[in-house]
Amino acid sequence: MRNLDITTLRSFMAVADNGGVTRAAGFLHLTQSAVSMQLKRLEELLGLQLLDRSGRTIALTASGEQLLAYARRMVTLNDEVIGRLTDQVYEGEIMLGVPYDIVYPAIPQVLQRFNAAYPRVRVQLVASNTRQLKEQFSKGDCDLILTTESTSTDDSETLAERPLRWIGAPGGSAWRQRPLPMAFCRFCTFRPKAVERLEQSGIAWDMVVETESDRTIEVTVAADLAVQTMIDGTEPQHLVQIDHGGSLPELPVQKINLYGAEATGSHIVAELSVYLRQAFSSVTTPLAPAQWHAA
Known part of the structure; x- marks a missing residue:
């Protein structure tokens, strides 16, 4: 009978979540060698290679990706049981x-x-x-x-x-208009950066919506009546990063x-x-x- 150890699974998850053995060791308050040894024992127990160490980066193998999903469920269940059934419950x-x-x-x-x-x-x-x-x-x-x-x-x-990205409606054309119609919240920290880059590029702009409501901004942009800026990867599913091909200036990090x-x-x-x-x-x-x- 082979049994998976929760501590070892937690170390495996930490390597995945923290970007490698070094950062995982710091998160777990263990040495790098201790974490590496736990991963090695886990691979030996399963008879599988969980990490691809052939390149300059560590990548999960197909088996490693599959185990990660199970590991999250097992560790979560373990922590829930301990939390609910012992006196060491944080409230x-x-x-x-x-x-x-x-x-x-x-x-x-x-x-x-x-x-x-x-x-x-x-x-x-x-x-x-x-x-x-x-x-x-x-x-x-x-x-x-x-x-x-x-x-x-x-x-x-x-x-x-x-980096910040220009955001618009899927298939929209508002970004082609001049002056460029923009929608921003009044206190948005991205706003002065976008204006500065537009003026440096000599692109005229018009603040068509200025509000304190983010939902109003989203609706306006989704209707293709204006564009906005957001941090790369944080745009909602109903909006897209604008593929402007250099027609709009690059935005800062x-x-x-x-x-x-x-x-x-x-x-x-x-x-x-x-x-x-x-x-x-x-x-x-x-x-x-x-x-x-x-x-």
Whole structure:
């Protein structure tokens, strides 16, 4: 009878979620050699090669990808059983602030996974703009916040860096119009960057919608009445990145920063920070989903 070990499966998941053995070891508070040994024992137990180590990057084999799905379910079930049937149950509420434009696709996955691991902890999501979230965080109204900024600060941790993209309606033509019709929220931090690049390129523009409602922006852009900008990979399914072939200027890189992870003394808040790091590092890697750096 062969039995899978939850600790070993957790290490395997950490390698996948954190981009390689080195980062996984740091996340697990283990040495690299310990993590590598666990992976080797797992492969020997199953008689399968789970990681392709032939190139400069580590990639999951087909068997590794299949095991990863099972591992997530088994670890989640293990944590749920321990949480529900022992006295070591974390309870309480965490206030998490996230800018509207990066809620999807990462945050629903984070909330789902975190709830499975800590079912008695309520995560209250506060969706707003970066400026208001930083104000709330400074007042202690939020335990953790994510921001979209052009720079990082001493009290923040940069989780990812991604370029801004021009976003429009599928098959739309609004981006061809001059002046270029644009729709932005009043306090959007992307707005001045887009305007600056347009003016540097000598492209006339017109702010046809200026509102505090992100839903109004989405509807306007989906109707092909304007364009907007979003961080690469965060656009909703009903909008697309505009293939303008150089007709619009390239936009700058934006940082996704995390505030509160280091300052808190709460273990459960620190755990939520781990889930956020994993989600945004996997969303923003330029490699294929099944590939990670070895270090």
